[in-house]
Structures are given as C-alpha cells and as structure tokens.
Amino acid sequence: MNKLLKLSVFSCLLAVIASCSPETKSEKAVKNYWPNAGVTYEIFIQSFCDANGDGIGDVKGVIEKLDHVSDLGANAIWFMPIMPSPSYHKYDVTDYKAIHPDYGSMDDFKKLIQVAHEKDIKIVIDMIINHTSDEHPWFLESKKGRDNPYRDYYVWAQADTIQDFLDKKTVTLDSDNIRQWHDPGFGKDYYYGFFTGNMPDLNFDNPKVREEIYEIGRFWLEEVGVDGFRLDAAKHIYPDDRAKDNHNFWNEFRAEMEKIKPDVYLVGEVYDMKEVVAPYLTGLPALFNFDFHYTLLNAYAKEDGMMLAKKQHEILDFYHGITENFIDATISSNHDQPRLLNELGEHKDKMKQAIAILMTMPGAPYLYYGEEIGMLGKKPDENIREPFLWDEKGEDVGRATWIVPEYSTDKTVQPLALQKEDPESYYNHYKTVIHLRNTHPALATGSLNLEEQQYPKSVMAYERILPDQNLMIFHNIGGKTVEVSLPEDYSNVIYRLKGASTKGDKLTLPAYSSIILDK
Structure with missing residues (x-):
C-alpha cells in the first residue's frame, strides 16, 4: 500500500470513529479546567518553530503553531525566558521590559497573546527575579562603587567580612559553581550570586528593588496582557536560613499582582521536600511537584505500583493542612531533567503509560514540548532543549537549526507530520489521554x-x-x-x-x- 493510500485509509478510519464513538471530542464535551486542573504546555521558543529562517525559533513561529497546542488539548502555554539576555537559555536578563530580538518584537508577542486568547489558550511567562545578568544596567552601575545609587540593588560584602566563605569551596546546584561570592576584579568587594558569577542576586532587603520588581510585573500584566508568571528560583530570594522572609516576600508579591489582575496565575519553582515547599503556597498558589517526576521514575525502577499514588496522597494531605486553595503543578519532565523517554530507558510502553498516569492523577499537569512526539535528550541542558521535529527533514521549513541535535534527530524521532497519521504514535496517544481527562471531570478535579x-x-x-x-x-x-x-x-x-x-x-x-x- 503506498503512502497516499495509507493516509487516506487512516483518515477515513478516524472519520468513522469520530462519527460513532460517544467519547469522541466535541466542543460541548471538552471543559477547560485551567488553572486548577488544566494542562499547560511548556515551550522553549528558541527550539520550537522558526518562522523567518534564521535558525532560531521565534514568536511568529509560535503563532503559526498555536493550533498544535489546541489540538493536543492543552489550555495554556508557559514560555521559558523571552527577555533579552546574553545566554541562549535567557535566565540572566538584561532588560525586563522587552522581548529578546532573536524572538521578535513586543508587537509580535502582543499579537501572539491576542491569537492565543482567541483560541482559549492562556499565556504564562518565565519571570526571573532572583538574579539579573551581570550585563544588566543595574549591575553595571552597581559595580562602579560603594556610593553608586544602584550599589544596594545587589548583595555586596567586603572580603574581610566573608573570608570564611571565600576560603571554603561551596558546591551549589551547578557542580561547576564552587563559590557563591564573586570577585568583579577589585580584590576587596565581592558580590553574591547563588547560581553563577554572571547571575548576581538582587537584594530584596532594599525596598527599591522590591518596587522595581512589582513594576515589572505590572508592566507584563497591564501593558502586555499575560495571564501569569512562572517564578524561577522562588526559594532563593533570601538565603535558606531566612525562609520566613521568602514566604513574606511572595505573599507581598501576590498581593501586588492581584491588585492589577485578581485572577493572576503564579506558579513557583521551589525544589525541595514537601515540608519546605508547602509554606510557599500562601504566596505562590501553584507550585511544581518535583516529587511526582522523581517518584514516578523510582516506581518504574522498583516496579512498585503504589509508591507514586501514596506519595501523591501524602503531599496533597500535607498541602491541605496549609491551605485549601492551592494548585498542584504536576510534571513528568521539564527543561532541567533528561527527556522522559531517556529516563525510562527509551521504553515505548512505559512512556505511553507514564502520560496516562500523569493525566489520571490529581493536579494541574505540565507537558514539556516534544514529549508528545517522543523527543530524546540528556545533559548538558542544551541537549534537553533541542529543536522540535515538525516534518521530515526536507519538508520541515519551521525546524530550528541553532544547535546540531545529538539526541532528537530524524533517525531517532518520528516527526509530528508522520505521527499524526499513525494511530499508534506517541502524539495520538497523548491526544487521547489528554482528551480523556478533559472530558471526564473526575480525572481533572476528583x-x-x-x-x-x-x-x-x-x-x-x-x-x-x-x-x-x-x-x-x-x-x-x-x-x-x-x-x-x-x-x-x-x-x-x-x-x-x-x-x-x-x-x-x-x-x-x-x-x-x-x-x-x-x-
């Protein structure tokens, strides 16, 4: 049977199924449970779709592919950082009120929001406020001297007051980052950067800094029209020994944002055990459930079926002890972990079952772009963020080329265009189970x-x-x-x-x- 005949037969089969099955998707049957239990799709724009042919994904490319998000059954998009930055990942911001020029213009982004909203898709953007880039104008001013008005925007200390820290190598989340205090070249004064030296931490003890951050939030909500923020490194606004200050800041941040948009969506990255995570819920009503991801993998490794169900029940009970109004943002993967298919040993049956588990569990599930076509990727992070495969190589005019992929290639991953016509594909399986969740209220909110x-x-x-x-x-x-x-x-x-x-x-x-x- 030739390819065209196969496609025709498959299309007819889908039409017959659609006309006969009571469970087939219809506009009336599908309910949008976002944000409490809806599905959010995470996109790294650089790798998603390249509309202008420069090799880098862009905002116009996302607009072209919004129907993919709708067809999949997702209710919202979370964009990884979109603001100007010297790094490919853009987690070190140089301008909080602009779009990175590689991605397009602010007008492009406003158009994206307009079209997305017309399709009933909400837009959430990454907000990186724990630190800036060391190329941010605030930091460039801060380095000029102790009397500079921006000096106190960051955390500075004289060498003799932090000698113990300088003598001791402190390993943080990045194994290459052995110090949290960094020398800008003066030899006397050091600045604090929890993650790396090119990401200096802001000083939230300074009221001016807090007001700057609130003004940035107001800008994106009022002037641009986003629906909410994913708050990066939310646990690290203050050091670990000042956890209550962290909680109070996020309570204040939420109050300020709700003045502008009462239903603003705030989801925080607080990577820790539930006892540490839970107190953030009053300020950040949605928090990522990293335990879900790691317990799922551990359960497969040990073939222990109830491990994840018991863990999820335990977490939800604990959170209810803090507040009844919270959103459990469940994940099976994201931009910081190896791709799920790699974590599951490239086992196709496990991969399909894993999404069935995610979509039948309580919470508001997040999907990382490319998981729905079985993309692959391992550390370093660039290779977890490789370009999406829309079509076969010769036909794929939207595929980004900013990086030569090591894992998600035409030899290892079937592109979306072919998966759409394959009833056994990852894509059609993802669509089925997401639709199942969207049409059975107990799976979403029970x-x-x-x-x-x-x-x-x-x-x-x-x-x-x-x-x-x-x-x-x-x-x-x-x-x-x-x-x-x-x-x-x-x-x-x-x-x-x-x-x-x-x-x-x-x-x-x-x-x-x-x-x-x-x-």
Whole structure:
C-alpha cells in the first residue's frame, strides 16, 4: 500500500470513529479546567518553530503553531525566558521590559497573546527575579562603587567580612559553581550570586528593588496582557536560613499582582521536600511537584505500583493542612531533567503509560514540548532543549537549526507530520489521554482515594471521586501480566491501554497496561 493510500485509509478510519464513538471530542464535551486542573504546555521558543529562517525559533513561529497546542488539548502555554539576555537559555536578563530580538518584537508577542486568547489558550511567562545578568544596567552601575545609587540593588560584602566563605569551596546546584561570592576584579568587594558569577542576586532587603520588581510585573500584566508568571528560583530570594522572609516576600508579591489582575496565575519553582515547599503556597498558589517526576521514575525502577499514588496522597494531605486553595503543578519532565523517554530507558510502553498516569492523577499537569512526539535528550541542558521535529527533514521549513541535535534527530524521532497519521504514535496517544481527562471531570478535579485492598506489587490502583462520577484506575507498571479482582460495581470500561481486559470478576493487566472503569 503506498503512502497516499495509507493516509487516506487512516483518515477515513478516524472519520468513522469520530462519527460513532460517544467519547469522541466535541466542543460541548471538552471543559477547560485551567488553572486548577488544566494542562499547560511548556515551550522553549528558541527550539520550537522558526518562522523567518534564521535558525532560531521565534514568536511568529509560535503563532503559526498555536493550533498544535489546541489540538493536543492543552489550555495554556508557559514560555521559558523571552527577555533579552546574553545566554541562549535567557535566565540572566538584561532588560525586563522587552522581548529578546532573536524572538521578535513586543508587537509580535502582543499579537501572539491576542491569537492565543482567541483560541482559549492562556499565556504564562518565565519571570526571573532572583538574579539579573551581570550585563544588566543595574549591575553595571552597581559595580562602579560603594556610593553608586544602584550599589544596594545587589548583595555586596567586603572580603574581610566573608573570608570564611571565600576560603571554603561551596558546591551549589551547578557542580561547576564552587563559590557563591564573586570577585568583579577589585580584590576587596565581592558580590553574591547563588547560581553563577554572571547571575548576581538582587537584594530584596532594599525596598527599591522590591518596587522595581512589582513594576515589572505590572508592566507584563497591564501593558502586555499575560495571564501569569512562572517564578524561577522562588526559594532563593533570601538565603535558606531566612525562609520566613521568602514566604513574606511572595505573599507581598501576590498581593501586588492581584491588585492589577485578581485572577493572576503564579506558579513557583521551589525544589525541595514537601515540608519546605508547602509554606510557599500562601504566596505562590501553584507550585511544581518535583516529587511526582522523581517518584514516578523510582516506581518504574522498583516496579512498585503504589509508591507514586501514596506519595501523591501524602503531599496533597500535607498541602491541605496549609491551605485549601492551592494548585498542584504536576510534571513528568521539564527543561532541567533528561527527556522522559531517556529516563525510562527509551521504553515505548512505559512512556505511553507514564502520560496516562500523569493525566489520571490529581493536579494541574505540565507537558514539556516534544514529549508528545517522543523527543530524546540528556545533559548538558542544551541537549534537553533541542529543536522540535515538525516534518521530515526536507519538508520541515519551521525546524530550528541553532544547535546540531545529538539526541532528537530524524533517525531517532518520528516527526509530528508522520505521527499524526499513525494511530499508534506517541502524539495520538497523548491526544487521547489528554482528551480523556478533559472530558471526564473526575480525572481533572476528583479527589484521590487509595484502595485498602492489597494488589500485586506492580499494580497502582486508585479512585478519582466526584459526587456525580466515580472512576477506578489501574496501572500495571511491571514487566509481567497480573490478574486482580474486579472492584465491585465498577464494570464499565472507558479506557484501556495495551490489552488490559475484564472477564467475569477478574481484571487482567498485561505489562505496562492501564484501564479506567466507571460504575
């Protein structure tokens, strides 16, 4: 069968399914649960879509591909840094009120927001306020001397007052960064930069700095029209021994932003255990759940089905002890971790099941661009952020070329255009499970109930419950088939993955299979 005939047959098959299945996507059936439980799609613009042919992804390229986000079923986009910066990743900002020229103009970005909003897609941007670039005008002024008006915008100390720190090598998150105090070349005064020397920390004890930050937030909400911010390094506004100052700052930041936009969305990066993370919820109502990612991987490694379900239940209970109004931003991957498919040993069945787990668990899930086509990538970070493959190489006019990919190449990753026509592709699987979540309220907003019944070790079992809908979910994350008793009253199969089946009072779960039942 030639390629055109195959595509025609597949298209007809999809049309027949769409006309017959009660679970097929319709405008009325799909509900937007964002921000509390909706799906957010993370984009690194540099690698997403290149509209002008210079090799670098840009804002106009994103506009061209907004239908991809809609078709996938996502409700919002989080953009990694978009502001001017000397680095490819742009986490060291030189101008907080502009778009990086490689990405386009502010008018381009406003147009993107307009078109996205017309498609019911919200826009969240990365806000990097823990530090600036060492090329930011504030820091260039700050370096000029102790009497400069911008000196106190940063954290400076004389060498003799921090000698103990200078004598001791302190390893931080970056193994190459052995010092947090950095010498600008004077030999007497040092400045503090938690991450690297080219990212000097701002001094939030200075009221002028806090007001500068609030004004930046107002600009993006009022003048540009974004819907919210992802707050980078939220734990590091103040040092770890000043955690209460951190919490108070974010409470103040939230209050200032809500004066401008009462429903502003704020999601924070606080990478730590739940006891450290939870107190931030009053200022940052959404926080990334890094435990979800790492526990998922650990559960697969140990074939321990209930490990993740129990961890998630424990975290949610703990958060409810702080506040009832929080958003659990769940992730299975992001721009800082190796690609999920690499973490799962390039195991296709695990990869498909992992997204089924993410989409059937409580929370507001985030998807990292390219995961939906099985992109690959390992450290260093550049190779986790390689260009998206839209089409076969000769046809892919939008593919970015700023980096030569090492992992996500035409030999290792099937491009989106081909995956759209393959019913067994990652892309069509992602669409299916996201649609399932968007059309079954209990999967989005239902409570999480863990079964008291004991199942084989590799089985993950839980209920998602609303007053008018009860769903029972099983995942076998092990490599062998298991059989369990079918829960009482749960007889209707609404979704199955990889051959999960029911017969009589028994449920058969092949390796890496999943099933969702309702009453």
